[in-house]
Amino acid sequence: MKKGIAFKGLAFMVMAAMLALLLAGCGGNETSGNGDKTEKVSITIWHNWTGQDAKAVAMRKIIEDFRTENPAIEVIDEGLPTDGLRTRLRTVAAADEMPDLFVMWPDAMTKEFVKGNLLQPIDEELNANSEWKNNFIPNALDGYTVDGKIYSVPMNLAPSSFIYYNDALFKEHNVKVPETWAEMETAVQTFKDKGIIPIVLGNKTNWVAQSTIFSTLADRITGTDWFLKAVEQDGAKFTDPEFIEALTKLQELGEKGAFQDGFNSIDETQMMQLYFQGKAAMVINGGWALANLVNNAPPEVLDQTHITILPAIEGGKGDPETTAGVVGTGLGVSKKLTGSKKEAAMKLFYEMAGPEGQQATLNSSTLVSYKLDLDKEKAHPLFVELYELMQHVKITPVYDSKLGSATVEVVNNGLQELLTGGKAEDIASKIQNAQATAVGN
Known part of the structure; x- marks a missing residue:
């Protein structure tokens, strides 16, 4: 009798032990193949890959694949349109x-966040993978380098100003694709007379005119050195004659009817839709617009679309074989990340911005700041055209990459005012006062 009781007691203990192990396996920790427990970590990422363009789709796929391959890492991603992301980042930055x-x-935003003690550098990760670090194009990391420390890497190359034009409309109305400013003015007048929008513009969110048109137009007139001096308020001011001339040149373009009525009441997405509908001869937009064109433009428009840059302006100090832009957006890493959360975040960082992420970006008809050869047999012909154009076109600074956020807002609002009849000298004065305040002059 006692022996039976002992056996039953032993069986109960074994069952209890097995149940405990089973319950442990159902808990919040993952168990690796060698029996070690791996604590599940959660990381957040905010991005602007919200659309159906090839770049956005490719980036979201990387995140989804990362989730599948790393079940112990929970990735909470939130996508916002570009304007909304910029605004929200600055809001949460103020609250740390x-x-x-x-x-x-890069540049202004990175410097502001570093100054606010919100970022941590990634030098350790880059130096541990020198092949990755050394394959970026020359100067690609400059915009993310502050006081000798690197805070991110570019995930694309973002020239911000190209003329996408409908060649069929140019040929139908015997208009020359402009190579000089006089030819641009002739093209504007001809298309306006024919009832076709010469250059469709969507400036509701106010950065579009600055980023896609004015930064390049102004550089044609002032030259890059003048702009960089004006940014530092060292030997140049935004009230100088050459800058007022640049403002006046943009205003004259508007007065000649280059843009459709209501251009300040539609956004970039609606702007592209008007071009897709064949209602405009030209749209001036960044390199990022190509993925949208390739994915969403109807064949009768896409097949007739070609790319060029803003024409030279006679007497200007700038190099006409340039276009405004930056090396591209990167991923910021929160200063507060440590331990397993930081390891998980940097693992995702590398998936998105490392060699495979750069290749996925290039494959999505998006330029990169990384040394990769384009497979021209597989790429869309329009992207091949852009890629080859960029082999000889250099990048000059886009205004909102070098100026602080307060001055950028004054510039953006000022250009809206300028295109609706504002006085160039008054707008120049507002910009100068804002930048002088920003640098402490």
Whole structure:
């Protein structure tokens, strides 16, 4: 009798032990193949890959694949349109509540976030993988380098100003694709007379005119050196004659009827839709617009679309074989990340911005700041055209990459005012005062 009781007691203990192990396996920790428990970590990432263009789709796929391959890492991603992301980042920055990873811009934004003690450098990760670090194009990391420390890497190359034009409309109305400013004015007048929008513009969110048109137009007149001096308020001011001339040149383009009525009441997406509908001869937009064109433009428009840059302006100090832009957005890493959360975040960072992420970006008809050869047999012909154009066109600074956020807002609002009849000298004065305040002059 006692022996039977002992056997039953032993069986109960074994069952209890097995149940405990089973319950442990159903808990919040993952168990690796060698029996070690791996604590599940959660990371957040904010981005602007919200559309159906090839770049956005490719980036979202990387995140989904990462989730599948790393079940112990929970990735909470939130997508916002570009304007909304910029605004929200600055809002949470003021409260020191940054997400773990977030899309950010080089130069001005990076410097502001570093100054606010919101970012941590990634030098350790880059130096541990020198092949990755050394394959970026020359100067690609400059916009993310502050006081000798690197805070991100570019995930694309973002020239911000190209003329996408409908060649069929140019040929139908015997208009020359402009190579000089006089030819641009002739093209504007001809298309306006024919009832065709010469250059469709969507400036509701006010950055579009600055980024896609004015930054390049102004550089044609002032030259890059003047702009960089004006940014530092060292030997140049935004009230100088050459800058007022640049403002006046943009205003004259508007007065000649280059843009459709209501251009300040539609956004970039609606702007592209008007071009897709064949209602405009030209749209001036960044390199990022190509993926949208390739994915969403109807064949009768896409097949007739070609790409060029703003024409030279007679007497200007700038190099006409340039276009405004930046090396591209990167991922910021929150200063607060440590331990296993940081390891998980940097693993996702590398998936998105490392060699495979760069290749996925190039494959999505998006330029990169990384040394990769384009497979021209597989790429869309329009992207091949852009890629080859960029082999000889150099990048000059886009205004919102070098100026602080307060001055950029004054510039953007000022250009809206300029295109609706504002006085160039008054707008120049507002910009000068804003930048002088920003640098402490």
